[in-house]
Amino acid sequence: xxxxxxxxxxxxxxxxxxxxxxxxxxxxxxxxxxxxxxxxxxxxxxxxxxxxxxxxxxxxxxxxxxxxxxxxxxxxxxxxxxxxxxxxxxxxxxxxxxxxxxxxxxxxxxxxxxxxxxxxxxxxxxxxxxxxxxxxxxxxxxxxxxxxxxxxxxxxxxxxxxxxxxxxxxxxxxxxxxxxxxx
Numbered sequence: 223x224x225x226x227x228x229x230x231x232x233x234x235x236x237x238x239x240x241x242x243x244x245x246x247x248x249x250x251x252x253x254x255x256x257x258x259x260x261x262x263x264x265x266x267x268x269x270x271x272x273x274x275x276x277x278x279x280x281x282x283x284x285x286x287x288x289x290x291x292x293x294x295x296x297x298x299x300x301x302x303x304x305x306x307x308x309x310x311x312x313x314x315x316x317x318x319x320x321x322x323x324x325x326x327x328x329x330x331x332x333x334x335x336x337x338x339x340x341x342x343x344x345x346x347x348x349x350x351x352x353x354x355x356x357x358x359x360x361x362x363x364x365x366x367x368x369x370x371x372x373x374x375x376x377x378x379x380x381x382x383x384x385x386x387x388x389x390x391x392x393x394x395x396x397x398x399x400x401x402x403x404x405x
Contacts, residue, residue, distance in 0.1 A: 226279040227272030230340070232265055236280060237287070237344045239264050239381035244348060251349050253284065291345040293330050300324070307342050 239261045240253065247253045258277035265275045300303040301321065303313045313335045314323045325332045337372070339345075 225364060226275050226283075228275075228283060229268075229270055232268050233274065233283065233287075233341065235265055235268055236261055236275075236283060237341050240284065240348055249313035249350065251288070253281070255281070258284070287341060287345055288349060289330070289340060291342070291349050293328070294334055294339055294342055296328070297331055297334055305338075305342075307338040307340070309336050310338045311342075312336065317337070 238255070240247075242253075243253075243257055243260070257362075258280040258332055261280040262275050262277050265280070269275065275283075292303065294310075297303060297311050300311075303317060306312050311321065311331070311334050321335060325335075355403045
């Protein structure tokens with residue numbers, strides 16, 4: 223069976239089509255097969271080489287673009303490197319050695335040394351940003367520093383004066399019927 227050969231105007235048209243139909247993807251840019259079927263029909267007039275694009279070819283191309291998007295987003299996050307849509311990671315003599323070490327571990331980044339990706343801005347609009355890794359801050363998982371926690375024998379409660387304004391008062395815990403704050 224002949225293989226789909228993509229040319230840049232087909233790729234751009236696919237990305238533009240998916241942007242126009244982004245609501246069909248829901249959260250996470252998870253397009254359904256029906257969207258890729260419509261995309262294939264949309265691309266038909268642009269066909270020049272190889273097999274005509276079908277839903278599977280459109281879905282596969284978008285999957286590849288998602289992977290490339292994650293590669294360039296990761297490059298953008300590396301301290302000391304600059305991403306440019308035309309010159310990629312913009313590696314020079316000062317950043318060549320760290321880049322070479324990076325590419326040994328992340329070979330998929332190699333094409334972006336000094337070459338950008340023409341679909342980076344549009345893919346940023348399509349792909350939701352998710353952050354992962356050991357150094358990601360999750361507010362719920364970080365305990366309050368000890369210095370900000372009140373002493374165990376201190377009660378904090380709101381009161382209202384005659385004018386109706388509220389204030390917070392701190393008093394030593396001498397009454398057992400007042401509920402203590404828990405952190």
